[in-house]
Amino acid sequence: MALKLQDGSRVGVVGGGPAGSLFSYFLLTLAQRMDVRLQVDIYEPRDFTRPGPGGCNMCGGIVSESLIQALAVEGITLPGRVVQRGLDSYVLHTDDNEVRIETPLHEMRIAAIHRGGGPQGERRRRWGGLDGYLLGLAQELGARVVRSRVRDAGREKERPTLQADAARQAYDLVVGATGVNSSRWRLLEQLGLRSRPPRTTKAFITEIDLGEELISRHFGTSIHLFLLSVPGLDCAAVIPKGEFLTVCLLGERIDETLVQRFFDSAAVQRCFAALPGPQAQACRCKPNINVREAERPYADRVVLIGDCGATRLYKDGIGAAYRAAKCAARTAVLEGVSAAAFARHYMPLYRSIVRDNRYGSVMFGSLHWIKRMGPLVGGVLQMAGKEQTRPGAARDMSIVLWDTFTGSAPYRDIVLRALRPRFIRRFAWETLTSMRSRERGAAVKESSDHGIGTIGS
């Protein structure tokens, strides 16, 4: 029997993070276009207007430029109360140097947001979080928000069921959008998913309360990225927002010692040197991050989207949630809700995210390796730093760095770009010359003198 959504069909969405809300938004938009009336329940216990961890789906809070553009085409314009700062550049810090990389358009195309009501101690309550805004969009289209956690799931005849506080509800489609931070995999198994769960690792986030003026003066509209030789630390980012700086550390084993080592490193000390006094950390958390996908994200009348399925390795997780949510919604409305429909129409996108992450792993692996080799880091910085002094010249390194850190391009494109003979030749040359001038003791100063790079070829 073909499993299709029809007039009056009921859809249960577990989780009202970006994946669940965007799924509901696109499902209802498409269903309206097809003249099908659906009843959508989104289960979400968090109150996204609350400051602190209770109202927050812990993340760095960067909305990538590709997602900003895609949402604009979809008719979703993020309002000022959600976007706390528009960002237009990156500053890459290494142990002893830094380089700034800007977009050729000099346009704010990256958004810094809070996910919920902001960190604990949020003084001015003028900000709203991204998750609350997206959930509101789904509600405007008619989705009903059930403010409870789903505790139990199952199957009743052919239909999946969900149980929160009240009676068990049966649905024609259940969408798992639980992320990897607040639900056990068993809940999704109860829906009939028999597959390997996603693998996660711990990350670390803290919010530093500096106030808007200091942040604007010292951090401007740039994300600060740190590639340091601190063992166990893959990458760290300092993201300026309205009143707070978000500091976000990624790596395989993040613990207190590693966090302290990061704050004590010369690069961080340099970056924070001009700030008055010790900075108060307003909010801290150690969220899980998905580093390997769930194996089979669908069954009859069930589909997983967002972090509890597959996401983009380390970057643009919200963008990946958007793509998966929309693809699953399209499949459900236009193709049906059977396992076969999801296998045929949802899995190609899912697999493309997973495949691209393989390139991502290679890329982050190489970055790891480069980080350990001082001369190579010197080559990266010198190449990017020089690119801006020659107007019209190729911006190979700047583009690779921009795409790597903004999450704007597929990892595959970045790897292929970095494997071009011209790139390798130039990189080798810059590494050699930076080694030579380092020996002469002058190198570091030179590349920081022209440390402003602009991307674009």
Place this chain on the structure above:
Amino acid sequence: MESAPLGREYSDGEVICRQGEEGDRMFVIQDGQAEVTFREEDAEYVVGQLGVGDLFGEMAVFDKQPRSATVRAKGRARILTLDKHGFLQRVQEDPSFVFRILQMMSSRIRHLDAEVARLRRLVSERDVPAS
């Protein structure tokens, strides 16, 4: 609604895209308004007004022709640029991505139809000799 600090700010009257120029980007208004004008011979006619969320510059992306009209900021406006490459990649992955643009273009065609009909009526009224 307070506007998001995204895109680039244009001052009153500043040209965002100019009729006749090559262009492969689209634009979305984040905040403020813009005015669309069409130049014919020596005269310039206002042919449309755009507001927050409106997208323009899409014709040059689809038909690869020069810009069909000039768009200027009306008052201070914030405009976000959309890359053609990223847009086409999204369309390849998700054809329904163009729905909203199609919807917008069809409402512009409706508006044009009504305008053509109005002008025809004006011309025919003028051509009827006074009795």
